[in-house]
Every structure is written in structure tokens, then in C-alpha cells.
Amino acid sequence: MSSSSPDPTASDAPEAADAPLSQDAAQELEGIDEDTVVETLEVEPTHEIHHATGLATGPGAPGVAKVDPILVADHITRSFGGNKAVDVDHLEIPRNAITALIGPNGAGKTTLFNLLSGFDKPDTGEWSFNGRSLAGIPAFKSARLGQVRTFQLTKVLARLTVLESMKLGANGQRGESIWQAVVPPLWKSQEREIEERALGLLQKFKLFEKKDDYSASLSGGQRKLLEMARALMTQPEFVLLDEPMAGVNPALVQSLLDHVLDLKAEGMTVLFVEHDMHMVRHIADWVVVMAEGRIVAEGPPGEVMKDPAVIDAYLGSHLDEDIGVITGRYDEEGNRLP
């Protein structure tokens, strides 16, 4: 019953499952009883978690104002044909916190992501990032302002090497102007700095050994890591992650969770879409629940999970069951589904 819940990430999963376990993943598995990894219900980050509190000015409710919002959106609507995919009255994303955007399939999460990042244009609406209006601004400009995103279906630059993909991410490169490109002395020194930074991030994301391989040769989980690392090359303030854990094996999920927590520790703001409620509960400071294009609930993770509106909209009749089971990652006995 639970495994039948449709999951757009399901198509990703076999790929990752088939992929040989990466070196780093294998290292992480060493010394851990294999059964615990397979059967454990929850993959916990290795870092100590400090949940941010006091983010909102009032009790959790849809559209509640935040103490220090990094992004404020108003009256955003987007229809596909007669179907209103997104209809958000008011939304504020708290600064330097991890906000999870959850909701059933078709709730409009990815559409909202596309709108906020400039990859799609809303029918109506206004939103601002750091007080600067972003409505009508093309995607590349909002990325330059410090708001970077990743994609649900990972977009690696297949026939660029891992290191090249990373270096591509850095912004403000002099050598990217066609006039300066033909005079290498103008950009060589900056290129060296960028390479150093890229190698540092690759080391952190355990992709250093892969730096000279084509991105196409990476496993599903490594692609997720590369996409996140590449996004960090832009030195963003606000990171939007669209299902960062989808189709990733448990060992890599753990390292991804750590990386997401690191982003917050380094002062960044994170907004991510995720289906697995265990992960949401672990790392999110704030949870926004969408259903049928609207925001139905907001609040700290512990409170939101008990909100009747969420249980109604998101969980339907499964309210007595473990939410991890509902999302299709575990069966009723708590075994992880392949």
C-alpha cells in the first residue's frame, strides 16, 4: 500500500542503486554493521544539530512574518491551462536557517522553485530577495545576486570534467568576457584562484579523485554532490535545493545532510524540497507545507507534523503511520525499500 505512493524520484532510484558504491561511500560504510545501514529507519547527519528557533514573529501559520526574512513573496500565481499550479498569498523565508518545502506530489513545490529562481514566469506576483525585487528578472541575474538553485533531475555537464564544471560555477570571471578571453594574462591569475577554491570544495565533497573524469561518469549520488558543490562555487547567500536526496543511497544521504547543515553553519540560507519526512525533521529549522498550489501550514518541524491541516492535506488517511513509510522509502516493517 505504502510503496504504491507515486514518487517522481522513483525513476532516479534504480540508477543510483545500480551504480557501484562510490569510494567515499564505501569508506563511510566501513566499520558500520551493514545491517544497521540497511534497516535503520533514519539516516542521521554526523554533525551536531542546532535547530534555529525564534525565526517567526508569531506562532506557525501560513504566511507568518519572519524576524529576518531573506526572501519575501506575495500573491504568486501560476496556471497551466485551467490548473492553478501555484497560488501563494504570502511567504517569507527566514535568513540563515534551513527551510523545508514539503507537500504531496503535484503540490506545486517545484513550480514555486522555478518561479522564485526565474526559470518560469508567474501569471501574477511580486517577490524580493534581500529587499530587491526579483519579479521579471531572468534566471541568470538572480543567480548573480546570490540566489543559486539545483535541479530535481540532476543537471551535470556530461562532457565537461568535474573540475571544469566546478570552475564554470565561479562568477565574476574576467575570462568569460569574449574580449578578455583571447588575452590569457588578463584572467590567468583569477583562474588559479578559482581552481584552488574548486579543488578545496571537491575535497570537501569527496570528489577530488574524480576531478579529471567527465561528469557523465559519476554515479547518481556523486552527481548530486557535484551539483551542490558547483552551486557553491557561485558563493551564494541563498541556496535552493530541489530534492537533494532523491535517489541517493543512505551513506551518501548522510554526507549530503552534513553538507546542507554546513551551508547553514557557513551563514547561508537553505530552502529545500524533500519527500522524506525523517530528513526534514532532522535538519529543517522551519517547514512550509504546500498542497494543491497553496501553503497550508508553516512552523517548526515538530509542530507542523502535528498540524491537522498537514495531516489532512499531506498524509490523508495514513495519520497513524510512520511518515517515512508513507513516502515510500520504507515498508511497514521498517525495511528500506530498494
Next chain:
Amino acid sequence: MNWGSILDNTLSFMLSPETIGFMLAALGLAVHFGYAGLLNFGMAGFMAIGAYGYAISILSFGFPWWAAMLVSIVGAVIFAILLGIPTLKLRGDYLAIVTIAAAEIVRLLFQSRVFDEWTNSADGLGGYHDSFRSANPIPEGTFGIGPWEFTSDQWWSRLFGLFLVALGLLLVWLLMRSPWGRVLKGIREDEDAVRSLGKNVYLYKMQALIIGGVLGALGGVVIALPSAVIPQYYLPSLTFFVWTALLLGGAATLFGPILGAVLYWGVMAFLAGLLPAMANEGWLPMSSTAAGNFRFVLVGLALMLLVAFRPQGLLGNKKEMTFVK
């Protein structure tokens, strides 16, 4: 059958202005397709604009040869911008459809009687050589060895063409090893990913379209330098011949277009000598004229086999350039 003359002609043609012009056009197409992933099927249009821009500037406006070439370059830039504005925001395959149509529009405009005063419509243009030849620094006479024995004027157009090829190679080499080239290759792989990293994808595609288009126009100029400008030359098939040369050499390589152009025209010249000779000997069941045209059938077949079995071309890296993502 006279093998000696067939071979002589083949080797001679491998250093013809047409081959050299193809090097430039294929290099331009490498920028478009190999590096930026732009499916330009309108290279013949750029080549026509280059050739007509050169000829008309000299014949109708009395420009010196170098100013006429600048006109060709400016013409190619304008054509690229006109082509790019409506299409570069759309998906790649739309560009293919629009470019093939745009190139035909260009050819038909040059061919139509409306601009007869400048274009001489279907008869084309000739007799614009004096200005270029007057700049020839090579002394009178015939030089060279074996199949490559040419007159001073013949050498001048060939050497000038090769000089342009060298300049083009230098430019493409410098660009593709720079961060600019990295962005372009990223766009070829996934333009949304590149956009999400804060790059103005549209601008890069436009710049690539312009650079490749200018190289194509210069290719058209080099081909027209010693000969004439005939509208029937700039048929869509010309575009496909350039594509064949490019794919033969390797689309995402620097020297692939050069090697491809040489080999393409080598094979074409060889077949042009061999097939009619075979027909004359009675080895082929067709007239010698039909046999001469039969080479285009073989080229089409070769293009299909190439794309199916060696999509990266002779010099390409299989991992870097394939048609299946």
C-alpha cells in the same frame, strides 16, 4: 585509365581555394555545433553573404578588396544577429529549421531579379579580381612542385586563404581554452544548468553564432576570390557538404574541420576523376556524366556511416562528442 592524372588532380584540389574556404566554413560550424551545440543548417547563407558582400562592394561601390572583406564580415554579423534574436531563446531544433530557411531566403534574394542591378540575379557576378590581384606581393611566374604548381595569382589567393585559416584557428584556440569557451561547452551540455550558475546563456549563444558566421562568410570570400559568385552554388546542399567535412574531421576539435575539408575535397576530386573514367572503361553501367554525379550519392552514404559509427570524427574524442547524450 590514367591514374596519374586522377591522382594529380586530387592532390591539386586538396589545396584549392574551395578546400581552403571549406576549412574556414567548417571551423565556423565547429564553433556553432561542436562547441556551442547550435544546430546551424544555414552555413550556405553565411557563405553567400560573404561572397556577395565582397563582390558587390567591389563591383557596385568600387571598394578596395580589404574593405570589401570587412563588408562581408559586417554582413555576417548582421545576419547572425537577425537569425539569433528570434531563435536562440527557443530549443535547439528550432534553430536548425530556421537557419535552413533563412539561408534559402538569402540565396533566393540574391538570385531574384529585384536586385538585378547589384546581384546580376541568376547569372551571378564576376570580374571583381583586379583589386585583390593588384595587392599580390608574389612575383610573376609559375611556382611549386608536382601537383601543386600554380601561377602567382593562384598562389596569392591560396596563401591569403591559408592565412585566414591560421587566424581563425588562433582565434578559436584562444577562445576555447578560456573561461569563455568553458561556458560555451557548458551551454552545449545543459543550458539551464549554466543559466542557474548566473551566466547569460543567450549572449554567449549569440556571440558563438556571430563568430562562426563570420568564419563561414570568410570561407565564402575565399572560395569566390579567384572565381565567380553564382547563386546556384549556395544551395542547402553546400551546407551539408560543410557538415560532412566537419563531421569527418571531428566537430569538437580544432584541427578536425581543417583535416575534414582536405579529405572531403580529396575524396570528391578523386571520385570526380575515377568514376567517369570507370564509366568510360565500361566498368559502370552508366554514362560518364552520371558517374560523375554518382559521387554525391557516395558522399551521402559516407555521411550516414560516419554519424552512425564514428560520430566524433577522425580527430575527436569519443567521450567528448557523440550525438547520443
